[in-house]
Amino acid sequence: xxxxxxxxxxxxxxxxxxxxxxxxxxxxxxxxxxxxxxxxxxxxxxxxxxxxxxxxxxxxxxxxxxxxxxxxxxxxxxxxxxxxxxxxxxxxxxxxxxxxxxxxxxxxxxxxxxxxxxxxxxxxxxxxxxxxxxxxxxxxxxxxxxxxxxxxxxxxxxxxxxxxxxxxxxxxxxxxxxxxxxxxxxxxxxxxxxxxxxxxxxxxxxxxxxxxxxxxxxxxxxxx
Amino acid sequence: xxxxxxxxxxxxxxxxxxxxxxxxxxxxxxxxxxxxxxxxxxxxxxxxxxxxxxxxxxxxxxxxxxxxxxxxxxxxxxxxxxxxxxxxxxxxxxxxxxxxxxxxxxxxxxxxxxxxxxxxxxxxxxxxxxxxxxxxxxxxxxxxxxxxxxxxxxxxxxxxxxxxxxxxxxxxxxxxxxxxxxxxxxxxxxxxxxxxxxxxxxxxxxxxxxxxxxxxxxxxxxxxxxxxxxxxxxxxxxxxxxxxxxxxxxxxxxxxxxxxxxxxxxxxxxxxxxxxxxxxxxxxxxxxxxxxxxxxxxxxxxxxxxxxxxxxxxxxxxxxxxxxxxxxxxxxxxxxxxxxxxxxxxxxxxxxxxxxxxxxxxxxxxxxxxxxxxxxxxxxxxxxxxxxxxxxxxxxxxxxxxxxxxxxxxxxxxxxxxxxxxxxxxxxxxxxxxxxxxxxxxxxxxxxxxxxxxxxxxxxxxxxxxxxxxxxxxxx
Numbered sequence: 011x012x013x014x015x016x017x018x019x020x021x022x023x024x025x026x027x028x029x030x031x032x033x034x035x036x037x038x039x040x041x042x043x044x045x046x047x048x049x050x051x052x053x054x055x056x057x058x059x060x061x062x063x064x065x066x067x068x069x070x071x072x073x074x075x076x077x078x079x080x081x082x083x084x085x086x087x088x089x090x091x092x093x094x095x096x097x098x099x100x101x102x103x104x105x106x107x108x109x110x111x112x113x114x115x116x117x118x119x120x121x122x123x124x125x126x127x128x129x130x131x132x133x134x135x136x137x138x139x140x141x142x143x144x145x146x147x148x149x150x151x152x153x154x155x156x157x158x159x160x161x162x163x164x165x166x167x168x169x170x171x172x173x174x175x176x177x178x179x180x181x182x183x184x185x186x187x188x189x190x191x192x193x194x195x196x197x198x199x200x201x202x203x204x205x206x207x208x209x210x211x212x213x214x215x216x217x218x219x220x221x222x223x224x225x226x227x228x229x230x231x232x233x234x
Numbered sequence: 235x236x237x238x239x240x241x242x243x244x245x246x247x248x249x250x251x252x253x254x255x256x257x258x259x260x261x262x263x264x265x266x267x268x269x270x271x272x273x274x275x276x277x278x279x280x281x282x283x284x285x286x287x288x289x290x291x292x293x294x295x296x297x298x299x300x301x302x303x304x305x306x307x308x309x310x311x312x313x314x315x316x317x318x319x320x321x322x323x324x325x326x327x328x329x330x331x332x333x334x335x336x337x338x339x340x341x342x343x344x345x346x347x348x349x350x351x352x353x354x355x356x357x358x359x360x361x362x363x364x365x366x367x368x369x370x371x372x373x374x375x376x377x378x379x380x381x382x383x384x385x386x387x388x389x390x391x392x393x394x395x396x397x398x399x400x401x402x403x404x405x406x407x408x409x410x411x412x413x414x415x416x417x418x419x420x421x422x423x424x425x426x427x428x429x430x431x432x433x434x435x436x437x438x439x440x441x442x443x444x445x446x447x448x449x450x451x452x453x454x455x456x457x458x459x460x461x462x463x464x465x466x467x468x469x470x471x472x473x474x475x476x477x478x479x480x481x482x483x484x485x486x487x488x489x490x491x492x493x494x495x496x497x498x499x500x501x502x503x504x505x506x507x508x509x510x511x512x513x514x515x516x517x518x519x520x521x522x523x524x525x526x527x528x529x530x531x532x533x534x535x536x537x538x539x540x541x542x543x544x545x546x547x548x549x550x551x552x553x554x555x556x557x558x559x560x561x562x563x564x565x566x567x568x569x570x571x572x573x574x575x576x577x578x579x580x581x582x583x584x585x586x587x588x589x590x591x592x593x594x595x596x597x598x599x600x601x602x603x604x605x606x607x608x609x610x611x612x613x614x615x616x617x618x619x620x621x622x623x624x625x626x627x628x629x630x631x632x633x634x635x636x637x638x639x640x641x642x643x644x645x646x647x648x649x650x651x652x653x654x655x656x657x658x659x660x661x662x663x664x665x666x667x668x669x670x671x672x673x674x675x676x677x678x679x680x681x682x683x684x685x686x687x688x689x690x691x692x693x694x695x696x697x698x699x700x701x702x703x704x705x706x707x708x709x710x
Contacts, residue, residue: 169596
């Protein structure tokens with residue numbers, strides 16, 4: 011079932027007379043229960059593509075449909091609040107909060123149904139991605155990079171959304187941690203019926219996803 | 235983890251920055267608190283003093299405007315008439331009004347009250363009395379509290395209307411002459427003529443008998459000035475005042491003018507020209523300014539309205555200086571707070587850019603992100619202002635005296651002893667003595683109001699900073 015559809019998406023940067031095309035008439039759709047990767051070299055526009063489909067930026071033309079409705083009509087903030095989560099390469103956790111407090115942040119922002127005992131839900135999510143109770147109560151700055159990225163993943167699950175975007179989430183992690191992360195993303199798609207879309211420059215990671223696209227010269231092609 | 239909880243966590247977990255913010259707010263709000271306390275104290279002095287002085291008004295010639303008048307100007311000058319007084323008297327600010335006419339009489343049978351004079355051993359000295367004509371039967375001086383009726387009664391409307399020869403004398407005059415209610419006061423309207431050598435050539439007398447219907451005592455304000463006891467003098471004329479209907483004093487005054495016209499036919503004196511002194515009691519001192527404005531429109535521009543509280547303005551220079559200085563300091567402190575706090579908060583927010591980006595990327599409403607920051611700043615400000623309530627008050631007390639001294643230096647002192655009896659007499663010393671820094675509800679509410687509003691305004695810059703944030707630029 012298609013949950014996210016991109017139609018004729020265009021994006022460019024303009025500097026005076028110069029126009030630099032990033033995305034050109036891009037069409038693609040994504041389904042729940044699948045783990046996607048968007049593969050591309052640095053500067054290929056994959057992060058821009060992620061910013062557009064996660065409503066952090068606005069396309070120059072074209073449309074992005076969530077469950078058949080244009081996200082502009084839904085409202086970008088509302089779309090981000092209730093439909094998607096984003097995991098960033100640099101974790102972007104709130105530094106003075108504990109891991110569990112970080113996970114609880116989206117619970118008060120989303121309008122999706124969240125169990126009443128939010129703290130316990132947050133502990134369970136952290137436990138699911140491998141953060142123990144004692145670490146869950148630590149200020150996030152005291153955790154390792156891998157642990158912080160796990161907290162960021164737990165936070166992305168906290169608002170109970172359909173789509174999880176990940177922007178090079180393993181970029182700062184070593185190989186063993188990267189493997190763990192990819193397993194978690196696969197698990198989220200296959201066992202928890204999420205649509206996971208990851209941007210990466212790693213062909214190894216792309217090969218482990220269900221479907222992979224290659225972004226090159228503004229166009230998206232299936233990567234086999 | 236809603237925005238309120240996030241604000242609380244930020245305050246408690248980022249203690250260093252919260253303390254820096256608290257210190258800045260504390261220092262600036264101390265300046266504001268001190269200025270407000272001083273400003274309040276000077277306003278309280280003004281209010282208290284003006285309440286004591288009462289809201290009594292009269293109409294006077296504006297001497298500044300008539301000083302260059304020609305004889306023609308004086309001839310054509312419009313006198314204040316009873317109709318003018320009545321027109322002003324119906325203004326909404328007026329509680330009571332009256333107009334008075336005066337006539338000066340003497341007596342050969344009774345003594346006036348003046349302990350400084352020995353009439354029995356003074357050749358050519360005559361005791362003086364003056365008739366104070368009234369139109370308001372209740373006698374405005376009694377209504378205002380400038381005199382108290384101790385025996386008998388005030389006038390009836392009929393007595394005032396008919397111009398009956400009835401009156402009120404002071405208790406001292408009654409005492410020295412053993413006069414009682416119902417008895418007659420034997421007075422003399424005396425017109426004396428003088429020759430070129432300054433010798434009295436002739437005198438014309440007219441006997442005037444006033445029936446005593448009431449006895450009053452004038453209000454005596456004890457002058458605290460030690461100099462009064464050490465040789466100052468008191469004007470005893472208020473004790474020798476006889477309240478009578480206007481028609482009585484006008485009749486006696488007219489008789490004198492007529493005698494003058496007989497003696498000096500070319501003088502141009504006119505017995506029909508009435509000199510009246512209007513008197514208005516206002517509802518409250520707060521209505522003085524509006525009364526002045528309204529009444530001025532009903533008078534020629536060479537008249538001015540003088541109110542009893544004007545006496546305060548004449549001697550309150552140093553306190554007004556202190557009030558103005560404290561207001562200026564307050565405005566500067568407000569400006570500094572807005573600028574400094576706004577910049578410091580923006581500086582702190584730059585460190586928290588990623589945190590704010592997280593909230594926005596998660597779809598948090600911008601007003602809640604702004605709300606979190608505003609609540610954080612206001613919470614710190616509330617603590618800072620609360621602490622400064624006490625220290626600011628102490629600073630105000632400590633600096634007030636030197637500010638008053640500066641005020642005396644800047645405005646000059648009028649602190650000379652005033653030796654005459656005057657129910658509305660106040661000195662610069664009285665005003666300065668009445669000045670006191672107080673810790674009261676007004677001070678607390680104004681400081682919280684001004685302080686928190688200033689802090690709120692200082693968050694406008696940070697608000698704009700947040701509203702302009704683009705999460706994509708921060709996060710990716």
